Amino acid sequence: MCYFSPNFILLLLLIQAFLANCCIEHERDALLEFKAGVNDESGRLASWGGEKCCNWAGIRCNNRTSRVVKLNLRNTNMEPIYYEGNIPSKLTQLNNLQVLDLANNYLSGQLPRGLDNFTWMSDQLSSLFGYYSDESLIAMTKGLKLEYDSTGLLLWKSMDLSNNNLIGEIPREIVVLAGLLNLNLSNNHLIGNIPLEIGNMTSLESLDFHMNNLSGTIPQSISALYSLEKLNFSYNNLSGSIPTGYQLQALDDPSIYSGNPYLCGPPLETSCGSSGRFSHNNGNNDSNSKNIGDSDKWLYLFIEFGFVAGFLVVFFIILFKVKWRYTYFQMVDTVFDRLYVLMLKPKL
Template sequence: MNKRSNLVYDYNNLLDWKSIDLSTNNLTGEIPQNIVVLTGLLNLNLSHNQLTGKIPFEIGNMTSLESLDLHMNNLSGTIPQSISALNYLEVLNLSYNNLSGSIPSGRQLQSLNDPSIFSGNPNLCGPPQENGCERSGNLPKDDDNNYSNPKLAGERDNWLFLFIEFGFVVGFLVVFFILLFQRNWRYTYFKMVDSGFDRLYVLAALATKRMREQRT
């Protein structure tokens, strides 16, 4: 699909497209996730727009892609590992976005050994960039990483709540048994509680008296 054209296509026609060039069109929003169904597409150029969000996670399904140009947008998140499945990719440009994490590895990606492909993304790490992921600490945290796995996150939360509840029960039992067997401590504790209630009662009485005086 070329720019400066006004054409109407149905879904079946979309599957026959070989090229999409929508560069420099002031496009906003996210790249549609279902664009990955265009498995016969050879060229995709969405550069020089204002696109946000993440690169479609299953972009590796577009196995026929020979050229992918997404530079000069506001894309964020990590580069999907599935991009390494694009075995026919000859041109790639992801520069000047807000991408982060490690750059995926793959036979075809390694043949595109040009750092400028990823330039302008300071939070990217790994070859062909000079900064290594271990040195910079920019380890990926996308859907391929256990840190963002909802199941594992839920398990960690469950353990955290379990330890909190266990600590509360242990603390309560310690105080209970101390008061049960230490008469002096029990006397001091209840005396302190009574004194606290007395202070609250006095404060409440004074506050009530002041409110009545203000009304009169």
């Protein structure tokens, strides 16, 4: 059996403590590029300098590998701190990132390409091989503010870019991030379709795309998100029938899809036609058919009333106007005589 001296163990602890404050060079460069591209009037990013990026504001690293695992610059609205600028693609070089929270700022431009480089967000098990320092995290997910302790942080993977000014389409490679538990891109200006393969993000518990300009149909693959507990697609330009099946059956709150006038199917009252497209009957075919039938009845009633009224007008005029009566019957006799003569001519 091997024994290690107390001095050797102390040396290992000192080395680990030293490495915990350092960070990987290319990850530090990526963070500095992000800093250079944003307007930081609050000066909170003043600590972003030097070699030890693990001590920078909003940054946390893995204690064993010194890789950046959390970037949290959320504006909590408790003080006027916000960041204005773009999210550089180089930020995706933070391969071990588990938490990316830039919510409630004034970030603009498109979502960075290369999101599939977030390999720890892609892997559902990778976080089990590292650990954080003894701290907690306040996270907004499922519409609630939740606090995760150091143990919970081992498994927590989240991307929250909500309440910014981001534009463009949602990158297709985002569906590779199968380890994410929370994805929030709400309250931006995103356009285009929801990625067809979004059902590949099987770990998602909370998905929020509300208040954007997304269009097209909701992919059927979303029914494969068995862990989904919170969903919000409201106030977009989505259309077509709402997918059904599995976990979606439990998400039956109509407000999930409100503000999309061309969506149809349960849990909305708007029904879909045979082609699965929006139907204006609002799920009330029998009522509308009855209304149409009532309209036809009124139409026929007015026609009959007009005929009777016209007949009575002529009748009473002839009844009380003697000269008109004589003229009318004389005209009828003349027409009758002429018809009679025309009928007899061939026989003569």
